[in-house]
Amino acid sequence: MSALKLVGISGALRAGSTNTLFVKEAARLFGEAEFALGDIRFPLYDGDLESSEGIPAEVQATADLIAGADAIIVSTPEYNKSLPGVLKNAFDWISRVEGNPWQDKPVAIISAAAGRAGGERAQVATREALVYSQPRFVTGPEIGLAQSFNQFDESGALTNERTIENLQVLMDKLRAEAERA
Template sequence: MKVIAFAGSLRKGSFNHGLVRAARELAPAGMDIIDADISAIPLYNGDEDGDNRPAAVTALADKVKAADAVLFATPEYNYSIPGVLKNTIDWLSRVPGGIFAGKPAAIMGASMGGMGTSRSQYHLRQVLIFLDMHPLNKPEVFVSAAHEKCDENGDLRDEKSREMIAAQLKALQEWHQRLS
């Protein structure tokens, strides 16, 4: 099972990049998690859509097409999805063929606050429904007080959070099998 993982932050020491790294370490047998590098995706411009789509968007779209499922690790900015993640999704949603449609998805997130990206994840679920994806409902992964659970590089060290990620990835694998 091939999973493409989007970390919704460009920050070098991002806690959410740390969640993706932890997910790669904790993936169940038979699951391969690859990174979706969103750093080269330009701001969406409808004039560049269609045949003029930027190469970075086309390359990322090809990776999404090849994936069996999608993993999102999102911070929460102003109670919602970070602009860089939403921008990437907006670009990819305009690639012909509905490349997200029918794919199972899991959402996790880390923040320094006490709610662990719950509002951001709720907004992201709304976007995924529009894209005709199949978001996994449970188990949920909300890593609150991430600055206390991650090291200086953003790597997740909290064992309980790591267990939640492992459980979510197993459930994603089972969800993919049910949908296939």
């Protein structure tokens, strides 16, 4: 059997984002897989732009990554008690491509945030924003990384053993779902 294809989506664009670090750590714990990090630097969704120019190449490229994936990890920050606009914008654009790249794909949602709740509300909002696409959500353990700026060492590795253990459980469940397909 060939290696599973795993795609990570970070809902943060900032260089050094803890959500990008978190999704990469999740991919490492997922184990052997062909991993790609999707790029969601898309223009703002605009129906007129779509009508006049079609689907932007960067949107299609990320949608193609998702369509070809065996499993997907989405890591979201929490902005004003919800998912960031850039992530919602990505979901909106990807919903406009031909076909439904998310349908029946195993998806795990995690979050990293500066606050003490670790992005719990953003996870709920992210799940709600993806329901239309009918992925297979892998639930539990829910992992919200609080005070994320203190949770990684200089090399980008997670330092909290309990978080690592819970993330391993979630990645094992995601792998099992991907292998079941």
